[in-house]
Amino acid sequence: MSLVNAPLARLVEQGEVLLSETSDSAKLDAQVLLCHVLGKELSYLHTWPEKTIADGVFGQYARLLARRQNGEPVAYITGIREFWSLPFRVSPATLIPRPDTEVLVELVLAEHTQEQLSCLDLGTGTGAIALALASEQPGWQMDALDFNPEAVALARENARQLKLERVNIYQSDWFCQVPEGKKFEVIVSNPPYIDGEDKHLNEGDVRFEPETALVAAENGLADIIAIADRARDYLAAGGSLYFEHGFEQGAQVRQILTGLGYSNAATMKDYAGNDRITRANWII
Structure with a gap:
């Protein structure tokens, strides 16, 4: 089934499934990667779970999921890791x-x-x-x-x-x-x-x-x-x-x-x- 026009909640669910064998925090990883391509905070996913995204954004999300499936750390994929409640470039x-x-x-x-x-x-x-x-x-x-x-x-x-x-x-x-x-x-x-x-x-x-x-x-x-x-x-x-x-x-x-x-x-x-x-x- 195509996920191009799927709501955000469905995209997170599918991302979690794809990452389940790679990561101990598959759902969170999927949420962080999706928010990264959207340019939004995590709260956006909870507030607007029914929203859909453009084809190009979906393609970006799919590519990031593939990198994480290969074991690449989320912090290197997004270029950011929070430490002491401060955003650090990595x-x-x-x-x-x-x-x-x-x-x-x-x-x-x-x-x-x-x-x-x-x-x-x-x-x-x-x-x-x-x-x-x-x-x-x-x-x-x-x-x-x-x-x-x-x-x-x-x-x-x-x-x-x-x-x-x-x-x-x-x-x-x-x-x-x-x-x-x-x-x-x-x-x-x-x-x-x-x-x-x-x-x-x-x-x-x-x-x-x-x-x-x-x-x-x-x-x-x-x-x-x-x-x-x-x-x-x-x-x-x-x-x-x-x-x-x-x-x-x-x-x-x-x-x-x-x-x-x-x-x-x-x-x-x-x-x-x-x-x-x-x-x-x-x-x-």
Whole structure:
């Protein structure tokens, strides 16, 4: 049966059927893709379920469904992912911001309530962490860096779109381009932390994400070790270091930090109850 003149509700139903074997959120994916081609919010589908769409728009929707059927993440198809209730542009040059990373933002904001503070975001990608923090704390001096020039350009574009251009975003391989002697009260990072042999690299959205932003040597811990080591030269006295990491890495990350002389290492859980964020203080 042709769906060209079918109502929106029927188009969503058919999209859900097509995506049911690809996605755990097939209905939502179909709704998001349909709204994307319509240029409408999700509420439009609930308000006008009986509306129909033009042939050309239907063709666009069908092509987007085919891409999702092939496993391509919805965020890469639409070019947008919401994080911290802010719309972030995304591209295959960066990781897709995930809800669990909001736990890191929440923790930093809860533990640092002062109006003036210096913060560095290492491996910023889309700029999600740095820009979310800046949106809540306009008085903070935020630096954000990434080794990938495409990611830097994208993060700067997000800063412009969100009117958060005071965030200093630049290219650097971890601390290489951070001025010597510069000190930060907070350093945050969501670095690569997946082991190269992890079977999950062949599943779901991560198949389409840049491997350099996902995979690290030494069972996924190499970048965490390198950052924790160098961060000691850039943290102010009593400064705090925060990592997002794998759900089985909490104890290892705490051990790494304690072994490097950090104090008060502690791990917090994500929304699913898994170890996700570890923080510690650098007390000289």
